[in-house]
Amino acid sequence: MSQYAINLLFVGASFALYIGIAIWARAGSAKDFYVAGGGVHPITNGMATAADWMSAASFISMAGLLASGGYANSSFLMGWTGGYVLLAMLLAPYLRKFGKFTVPDFIGDRYYSRTARLLAVICLIIASVTYVIGQMTGAGVAFSRFLEVSNTWGIWIAALIVFLYAVFGGMKGITYTQVAQYVVLIIAYTIPAVFISLELTGNPIPGLGLFSDYKEAGEPLLTKLDDVIVALGFHDYTADIDNKLNMVLFTLSLMVGTAGLPHVIIRFFTVPKVADARWSAGWALVFIALLYLTAPAVGAMARLNLMTTVYPEMVGENYEQAALNPIYYENRPEWIKTWEETGLITFDDKNDDGRIQVYNDKNEEFAPVAAERNWKGNELYVNNDILVLANPEIANLPPWVIGLIAAGGIAAALSTAAGLLLAISSAISHDLIKTMINPGISEKSEMLTARISMGGSILLATYLGLNPPGFAAQTVALAFGIAGASLFPVLMMGIFSKRMNNVGAVAGMLTGLCATLLYIFTYLGWFFIPGTNMLPNTPDNWIFGISPLSFGAVGAILNFTVAFLVSRVTAAPPQHIQDLVESVRYPKGAGKSIVH
Template sequence: MDIKTMTFLIVGASFILYIGIAIWSRAGSTNEFYVAGGDVHPVANGMATAADWMSAASFISMAGLISFMGYDGAVYLMGWTGGYVLLALCLAPYLRKFGKFTVPDFVGDRYYSQLARTVAVICAIFVCFTYVAGQMRGVGVVFSRFLEVDIVTGVVIGMAIVFFYTVLGGMKGITYTQVAQFCVLLFAYLVPAVFISIMMTGNAIPQLGFGDQITGSETYLLDKLDGLSADLGFAAYTLGSKSTIDVFFITAALMVGTAGLPHVIVRFFTVPKVRDARRSAGWALLFIALVYTTAPAIATFARVNMIDTINGEQSTGTDYAQAPEWIKNWEKTGLIGWEDKNQDGKMFYSGDERNEMKIDRDIMVLANPEIANLPSWVIALVAAGGIAAALSTSAGLLLVISTSVSHDLLKRNLMPDITDKKELFYARLAAGVAIVVAGYFGVHPPGFVAQVVAFAFGLAASSFFPAIIMGIFYKRMNKEGAISGMLAGITFTAAYIIYFKFVNPAANLPQNWWFGISPEGIGTLGMLLNFVVAFVVKQFTAEVPQDVQDMVESIRYPKKQVVNP
């Protein structure tokens, strides 16, 4: 059976599964729409959290980044993994104990201010729209290749699917859909990695195989890749080229951005108890590790196979007329291109003036099984996994946008007397509008998938993280300080990113960056600015009311039991 037919079958079956789950678990109340009724099992919530967090950037783009950037790409791996640990240990239990539906809800009540709630809503919407643009782009990339449609059509199909189970099921439908999506994406990520690891090194464990010797040779796989990279004008694969300060700031931005992402934080409100929040965080970390420890192996396998396929075993080039089918297939999407510079009819890929190939880094995971000549069902499975990753996170983000509008902006601010039924209507309406806007950004994204997502993490780091940390661990932080800090942090970070990525992209060079910090890492500086502004403003404004300080104390410490003598 050909790849297209197999893809229709496997992807179609997964869509039927997701829609069936959405119908079975549709939300009937605002409590079910916002937090799935608060009775999700910790293991199921761990799977849903992993699927929510492992977006298209994790599934499609992260291994592609490592494949092209080598050691430098490890900042994404370290930042996202470390950020989840930070979230699970330092924030999730306390936020769950606070008992609010959303991050703006926490900010509004903790900082005793409707203005603080409104600022948090604006930040949440801004962060989520930036993030969801990358997810919709990921959907378009998958569909454009495997269903042989253009990216616009692919994005529209993804919008329709997400709209159905987000608007119908709310958090309840999304939770159980994400459990299924996690199983699909995990299987899709590991199966080709195991296949290729056995083919290239004889080791069935890809996490070990990519550091092993090549089958039938005494050469280690990474040594071969370093040699190929040097010969072809690329930087050595296992050596970094980024400055230490930029590596630190990107990693920190991704870490604290993860801990401030509203669509991940809300998952810890779907379990019955605070203890269950900790347990589901532990399960999620285990599920995430299964994918993240495999990413460097996939990146290495794909890089070696791609170079050998394009340049030939002797690195003299391959006749375009005899090019593998995967190159011709991906050319149709516009994500691979060939320019015969020396008119010899041969393709050649290098990191210098000899290069004749344009290769989008977002295709590496999806093209990996094709490059390695794996069976068509494996290729189709990877397509289903990529779609599952993008759709699962998109749904979580869109739900945050809809709840921020309906619950935080309308119910808790502009329309306090609104009924539950009307609130649910506005939540679904907001989700529908958000999907349309997200689809537009999916068609016209500001960068490749992981880069767009990195911007979202930077915005979350510079706005939410300080407000949440101070809200939990510093009871004397007042509303004026928190609001000023959030506004200063997100404004500075957004302005920096917009300038270098949209206003003057030609200036996006290390020598022009402030202190050598790239737009991907500027969120860390924005976070520091947030803290500084908050503490300065706090010194010149009113003290926090005593009842609010007592409330903050109760979040961190259990109430003392009075024992009768």
């Protein structure tokens, strides 16, 4: 059986499973559509939350970022993991106890303000739409390679599959579909990692293999990787970074953004009791850890595999001689030929010698060495988003492993896309139309509105996926910054401060959102369109060296500060609101079910 047929079999079987589950778990009421009926088991919800959380950025891009940036990009791993702990400990149980369907629901009622609710909807939509771009981009990458279609067709196929199981199933269908998707993606991620770890280090546990000896050289794998890439002008893989402030702010931005992501928060509204929300969070951390403890090993091993593929003699210790003998382009391995067809790997023979030179042509100190070797620039471009997907082929693993990782990559993108699209459609149908525009709408009409909103959101996400502003994890990082700067502070203050009022909340959200968007647009352009930025996006132009991807943390601090100061000089919330805050934070009524 050909590799294409195997890929088609694995991906097709997973699609059939998802659509079958959606038909079986079709939402029959608004409560089913928004919170899966409010009766999901904590373990089931933990697994669904893990799938919702581990997006295309986690499955596809994170290891690619670690592979290309090493320690410098470990902020992604620390921020996303730490943020989930923040969410689980400080927000999820209390929001579940509040007993509503959506994040704007909580903000609107807690701050007794239609303006606050509307602003929360706007913030939610901006963050979720930005986030979903990364999922559609990741799905396009996976489809274009494994189903041998164009990136455009890949995104349209992904949109169709999400439409079939999300529009009809709602949260109920999405929940059980995400359980299946978690099983698919975690198996797909760990099996290739085990094979590769065994091949390179002899250790079957990737996380331990990362700190084991590289079999070919008898030295630690990370030491070997450092030696290989330094010989080609790159910084040490394990090297520290100079701009500590930016790293801290970026990690914090990812943390508060994680805790403010509406599509993850609403997962905790699906369980029967507050205690179940806590248990769901605990189980989700276990399920997430299985992938996140493996990702650093996958990234490092992918980078080493790539470099020794181009420079086969790098397995030895004579790095200077090995660098003079990269492979000839005509002798490139099959996996490079395969990925070239997608356009995600490209080769440009700049010195016309027929060989593939891969090195850091941005390193001025290495320039004399490159000139002496007659190298005229890096010749192989490899998209970061493909490294995890290409890993099995790089390591010559069996065809069924490649088919499995194809299904896993697609599952990761689709699971998070569905959760995001549900959050967007819920905000439109429930928070805008049901609550603000037409409170008398029937349940049947509300569900129809929710499904139409979902369909419209899918079309918008598809368009944006076809015209993405960056690779998946970069786009996702921007979404986290926006969510962290706008929603996280008002959620935290709404739970832990009885004095926080509606004026302070609105002022804080506006400040955090506007400051963050202005900073992003200044350096990345209006909706990240090249050429529309006001200042060049370089560290020399950033304020205090703070990257646009890191500014969400600053936006959150501004949000907290403005909200606190404004609330102190304006009237305190009504007594019944203060009593509400008190009741949310203490156990009385903790077992109360959600009431629509």
